[in-house]
Amino acid sequence: DIQMTQSPSSLSASVGDRVTITCQASQDISNYLNWYQQKPGKAPKLLIYDASNLETGVPSRFSGSGSGTDFTFTISSLQPEDIATYYCQQYDNLPTFGGGTKVEIK
Amino acid sequence: EVQLVESGGGLVKPGGSLRLSCAASGFTFSSYSMNWVRQAPGKGLEWVSSISSSSSYIYYADSVKGRFTISRDNAKNSLYLQMNSLRAEDTAVYYCARALYSGSYTFDYWGQGTLVTVSS
Numbered sequence: 001d002i003q004m005t006q007s008p009s010s011l012s013a014s015v016g017d018r019v020t021i022t023c024q025a026s027q028d029i030s031n032y033l034n035w036y037q038q039k040p041g042k043a044p045k046l047l048i049y050d051a052s053n054l055e056t057g058v059p060s061r062f063s064g065s066g067s068g069t070d071f072t073f074t075i076s077s078l079q080p081e082d083i084a085t086y087y088c089q090q091y092d093n094l095p096t097f098g099g100g101t102k103v104e105i106k
Numbered sequence: 107e108v109q110l111v112e113s114g115g116g117l118v119k120p121g122g123s124l125r126l127s128c129a130a131s132g133f134t135f136s137s138y139s140m141n142w143v144r145q146a147p148g149k150g151l152e153w154v155s156s157i158s159s160s161s162s163y164i165y166y167a168d169s170v171k172g173r174f175t176i177s178r179d180n181a182k183n184s185l186y187l188q189m190n191s192l193r194a195e196d197t198a199v200y201y202c203a204r205a206l207y208s209g210s211y212t213f214d215y216w217g218q219g220t221l222v223t224v225s226s
Binding site for chain 2: 001034036038042043044049050055087094096098099100
């Protein structure tokens with residue numbers, strides 16, 4: 001199985017801050033990497049697919065980059081509604097998820 | 107509007123069985139691969155199983171292989187997960203999720219989830 005190491009596991013930032021989350025794959029997964037947002041008690045929501053493509057309807061403050069084994073997810077200006085847990089997911093092989101990053105407001 | 111509605115969760119004893127259902131609407135169900143993804147209480151996401159649009163390709167996570175069976179009925183726009191020999195570690199919210207396209211593992215729509223609790 002391909003392991004996905006996501007960091008940090010949690011972070012606290014102020015409204016308007018730039019937030020960055022990283023995800024590292026245990027082997028080369030090309031750009032087969034997605035990012036999801038999950039709010040408490042809700043189902044996950046697809047934000048970014050194929051490492052850098054913004055899903056339709058998702059605000060442009062969300063972005064993703066990377067290829068191979070190292071990937072980055074960025075919120076350019078944190079908003080109160082962005083409070084959630086974010087997961088990366090690889091699909092080079094059968095899918096696996098990172099451990100998640102819980103984002104809170106400072 | 108795409109809708110996925112899971113049902114069938116509940117409390118079951120270890121070693122017992124349960125069948126989950128997912129009713130799909132708002133899209134051509136027979137054209138999409140479908141998946142089950144679960145989330146143990148307070149934990150992260152774990153992919154469980156996938157089935158291609160025509161049921162030709164079926165895959166399972168090692169953690170459920172031999173115990174769970176995924177199936178679908180395209181005439182009824184429904185996805186199923188038969189869960190046998192349940193263990194405490196199967197306790198989770200189970201989500202059905204649509205794949206972006208057939209054969210994809212990008213999950214663009216999710217149901218609200220159904221809770222399965224395995225406990226004596």
